[in-house]
Amino acid sequence: MxxxxxxxxxxxxxxxxxxxxxxxxxxxxxxxxxxxxxxxxxxxxxxxxxxxxxxxxxxxxxxxxxxxxxxxxxxxxxxxxxxxxxxxxxxxxxxxxxxxxxxxxxxxxxDPIEGFNPSLELPAPHAADPSLRRRMAFNIVDALATLGTVDHQAVGLTGFGKPEGFLERQVPRWLAELDSYRRFPGYGGPDIPRLDDVATWLEQRRPSRWQAGILHGDFHCANVMFDRSSTEIAAIVDWEMSTIGDPLLDLGWLLATWRLPQAPTIFGGAFMESAGLPSAAELSTRYAERSSRDIDALTWYIVLACFKLGIVLEGTHARAAAGQAPQRTGEELHAMTLRLFERATHLMDGEQ
Missing domain, CATH: 3.30.200.20 (Phosphorylase Kinase; domain 1)
Incomplete structure (x- = not known):
């Protein structure tokens, strides 16, 4: 048995x-x-x-x-x-x-990954030493910058995605995804303040130039595992949303979820609430030092990440209403959707 x-x-x-x-x-x-x-x-x-x-x-x-x-x-x-x-x-x-x-x-x-997920646990040395957690955070950004240097065509990912028009497709693609949730019985539709304002802002301020590369698609600290004996990264995990697109969206995704208030385990849990972590501005500077990509439009990418991730999470809320996901999980993720849109509108208002 x-x-x-x-x-x-x-x-x-x-x-x-x-x-x-x-x-x-x-x-x-x-x-x-x-x-x-x-x-x-x-x-x-x-x-x-x-x-x-x-x-x-x-x-x-x-x-x-x-x-x-x-x-x-x-x-x-x-x-x-x-x-x-x-x-x-x-x-x-x-x-x-x-x-x-x-x-x-x-x-x-x-193969199993020999390491720990900082959103679930922190070994004693990492939990006790803020300087170790700070190095962990910078190593997350370094790994992301390394991913951005990979030539997707050279490693056999030609045709893996459709980079042409990638940024232009984002807002209509995810608005359509949100609308599709209406098919779930019991879901009355999205209740997301300033949804239309965020969509309009993104369409009006979309960057005109960018460089295609491998996009992880769900890059935040809970999708990174660390070596137990150091601050080195053992693996970036959960590649199911990966494609060929604009790698700066991964950076935006990381910063959209960085120290998000009352973030659940999926966005870092206690690690995100611990002392010693660098600020979002410090992480941005680190990425700029490790990458040749232009991050002048980084606010736009963070807002897009809030918009897209919020809609993704709302899908679980809709499925929970139909009994296809735990009710508590659906409620928690809907709350995170609202916090992400709050962050997006705060950034937008600061850019006016």
Whole structure:
């Protein structure tokens, strides 16, 4: 009998994974030490051992969204492309594009990441020393700048995204996404103050020049794992929203969520509330020192990040109204949507 947990995979699914691994030469022993991994609100991750090797399986949520499988498959492609780059990332082992094995979900296997997520825990040295946390923060920015130096065409990501018109598509694309949430029973539509004002401001002030590169798409401190014995980054995780676009949006995303008031675990938890962290301005300066990209329009990217991320989070609020996500999670993320739009309007008003 294979042990499992409600948040992970069923015994039948684990047996299907084992059979699939057999066909790929990934061991032949039973799956043992099976346990779900937390840290996110959407996708399912399960750790297990087979023989002498440990694996982590990642798949979409139990209630699959329309693009869940596409996102997982895109994630596997970008992880494969990053293999020989200096960008810290999870090491891909193999992927399965057959959705029949896990009740409609595709999945992939990766090596476990030996490190900690600062949004969930801080080891004793890091918790006790503000200077270590400050170096951690700067290392997050350094890793992001490193990602921005990768030539996406040279690593095989030509066609991975559509960089032409990327910035022009953002506002209408995400307004359409927000409107699509009306399909969820019980969701009465968005209640987001100054939504239209933010959309208009973004359209009127959109940068006219930018340089395409790999965009993580959900870059904040909870999606970075650190080495337990130092301040070095072990891996940037959760690449499901990655594409080829404007990497400055990742910087905007980091700053949009940086020290956001009453931020839940998904945006850094206690780490974001701890002493010693650099300010958003210091992080911006650090990025400028490590990158050749022009950050003169950085406020626009932060506002766009608040707008886009707020709409993404509102999707969980809508699904919760329909019983497809925990009600408490939906309420918490809706509150974060409101805080993100408050930050966006504060920045906008400062730019008038």
């Amino acid at each position: 294979i042990a499992t947990a409600p948040a992970g995979l069923t015994e039948r699914e684990l047996l299907a994974v084992a059979a699939w691994m057999d066909g790929r030469g990934l061991g032949s022993a039973p799956l043992t030490e099976v346990r779900p991994l937390g840290g996110g609100t959407q996708n399912i991750m399960v750790s297990f051992r087979r023989g002498e090797r440990r694996y982590v399986l990642r798949r979409g949520p139990r209630h699959l969204r329309p693009r869940s499988n596409d996102a997982i498959l895109r994630e596997t492609r970008v992880l494969a492309a990053l293999t020989d780059t200096p960008v810290p990332h999870p090491r891909l082992i193999s992927s399965c594009d057959d959705p029949s094995l896990l009740d409609g979900a595709v999945f992939y296997l990766m």
